[in-house]
Amino acid sequence: MQAHRRNPHKNLLWVALLAAWPLLGQAGVITNPNALLTGSTAASAAQGATPAGGFTPAQSGPGSTGNPPTWHQVGGQNAASTSSTSTPPAAPATPAPTNPLVVSGTVTTPAQNRGANGVEYVNTGHGQVMALPPLPTVDALHQAMRAKRPLNPGQVRWVRRSIAISQQAAQAPLSAVTPRLVGVTVHLDSGSPPAVALHAGYVTTLNFVDAYGHPWPVTHVAADVHDVSAQYAGDSVALSVIAPYADSNLAVWLQGEPQPVLLSLVPAHGVADYAVHVRVDALEPGLPPPVGGGNATGGYTNVLLSLTQDIPPAGAQPLAIAGQPPRTSAWLWRGPHGPRLLLRVPHPVLAPAWVSRMDGAAGIRAYILPDVPAVTVSAAGRPETLNLSRLPGVGGHHG
Incomplete structure (x- = not known):
């Protein structure tokens, strides 16, 4: 009974110590539980159960009425248990409080310290905790930059230049x-189809006119879609090369004409027809012939086609026009029927009567006239006289 009355305070102290011990140990506040028992040193010394370096309860608890609980040393080299009657070991120097989050203690081998999820752990005096990753080294930044930007600026410029040269x-x-x-002339009833020179990377435009040079609208186009791409609008057809080395042909149907216009499409080397003025040797159905001259071209077809594009025939001598009106040119040319005046002008000629004529693109008109020193045209509904003269050093009676 006396022993039972002598132990209540001691038992309460053991209960409080066991309850607070995990928190106090993790915070590093108390590393030796014997320091809490200094108030009962007599009882502890009498029983000889105050080991140093940390303890773990085993066997009987503090609430038992028998002998005090047995303590076992952990975290040190002497892991053997000591009974309550054994001689206590010498108390080592109390270590300084440590942070439990810092990796310390015994590190296991790589095969042992890696969990199922790939996380590494280390063994400490308080159990197994997750290891913190190592701090990045100075080379980590350079390795990341090399992974994202493997080339330096000079190498990037060299690569870009190499790509540009290859392209x-x-x-x-x-x-x-x-x-x-x-300019070419097409005969619907006879003759071989004229050739059009195509080149890869260049668009060729075909403009269709009748015998007098009136624009002739296009209604349908047929071509091999594997060799050439053809689009049309109004009196024009645009061609683009798909197969650069393939020969092909083109069929164009004009408004009111059942017979198609046939053209031969050939791949050209070093030459590309940007624009082709296609004159069809026929009149568009329903249109009367123009008044004031002969029978259309009168045998001057090729000459008129060239004049519509401001290209005079060989041997033609340029003439000066007073006032230098825009988009107007004149030449003196000796043709098969004697001297002729060649005139390229954006206005219709009133006098003299023309020998042959042809209309071109953008309102241009080409005329073959008698050899005269002046020509009257209709400009904006008013008559206007063009005075012609020879240029210095050029023979002729003009001027």
Whole structure:
């Protein structure tokens, strides 16, 4: 009974110590539980159960009425249990409080310290905790930059220049391309189809006119879709090359004419027809012939076609026009029927009566006239006289 009355305070102290011990140990406040028992040193010394370096309860609890609980040393080299009657070991120096989040203690091998989810753990005096990752080294930044930007600025410029050179070599023509503006005449009832020179990378435009040069609208176009792309609007057809080395042909139906206009499409080397003035040797149905001259071209078809594009025939001598009106040119030419005046003008001629004529694009008119020193035209509904004279150094009676 006396022993039972002598232990109540001691038992309460054990209960409080066991309840607060995990928190006090993690915070590093108390590393030796014997320091809490200094108030009952007599009882502890009499029983000889005050080991140093940390303890773990085993066997009997503080609430038992028998002998005090047995304590076992942990976290040190002497892991053997000591009974309540054994001689206590010498108390080591009390370690300084430590942070439990910092990795310390015994590190297991890589095969042992890696959990199922790939997280590494270390063994400490308070159990197994997750290991903090190592701090990045100075080379980590350089490795990340090399992964995202493996090339330096000089190497990037070199790569861009190499790509540009390769693209230029793949897209540039093998030889220089000369553009042409030509005129051809098509006969619906006879003759071979005229040839149109096509070149990859260049668009060729065909403009269709009748025998007097009036624009002739296009109603339908047929071509091999694997060789050439054809689009039409009004009196024009645009061609683009798909197969650069394939020969092909083109069929064009004009308004009111059942017979199609046939053209031969050939791949050209060094030449590309930018624009082709196609004159059909016929009249658009329903249109009367123009008044004031002969029978359309009168055998001057090729000459008129060239004049509509401001290209005079060989041997033609340029003439000066007083006032230099815009878009107007004149030449003196000796043709098969004697001297002739060639005139390219955007206005209709009133006098003299023309020998042959042809209309071109953008309102241009080409005339073959008698050899006269002046021509009267209708400009904005008013008559206007064009005075012609020879240029210095050029023979002729003009001027």
